[in-house]
Ligand code: PRP
């Protein structure tokens with residue numbers, strides 16, 4: 362089991378603005394995309410490279426490039442798309458999986474309404490993105506679905522996690538490293554992260 366908290370000052374600064382309820386929908390979306398750049402840098406830090414021969418304007422050279430097949434970013438809808446956009450800014454050639462899940466407000470159990478992923482997941486690193494790891498019911502279900510489809514090298518990236526969610530997720534999927542910008546205090550009786558930032562999807566899209 363591995364949990365990495367990305368405590369870079371820029372990430373923490375932007376996250377504080379996102380938590381503020383006075384931050385606008387446009388501001389929230391922009392900040393999520395910016396933070397995704399910084400988190401993407403951390404979650405891909407140890408990717409392997411291989412030297413290839415290229416021609417610079419001054420002549421031939423050997424230079425590193427990413428080894429292996431293209432990455433897959435798996436976005437848990439809706440709010441995962443906020444992180445996805447920023448990740449794709451840095452790795453434009455990545456393949457994308459979409460996993461449509463929402464939490465039933467009464468049971469807090471995930472309800473799947475969409476799933477579309479590249480066919481050859483087993484050969485690729487799959488980075489699952491969702492800003493919020495609360496009870497972890499959604500992320501556990503998403504990773505289970507990806508494993509059923511053959512993924513065996515998976516990382517999970519979020520913005521905020523609750524201790525309860527980290528515990529549940531690492532118990533269900535101990536082989537999947539977790540990256541987060543912060544681990545907050547606790548979940549409230551409605552399954553919201555405290556202090557958190559509220560409902561990530563609503564804040565991104567201006568819904569309620
Ligand atoms: C939010 C969030 C996660 C989930 C986290 O999505 O984006 O997917 O809740 O909660 P959990 O860890 O307790 O499962 P939500 O269900 O609100 O759907 P939305 O993104 O479509 O608004």
Ligand code: URA
Pocket residue numbers: 493495552553554555557558559560561562
């Ligand atoms: N989903 C959210 O968007 N926010 C929370 O605090 C918990 C789940």
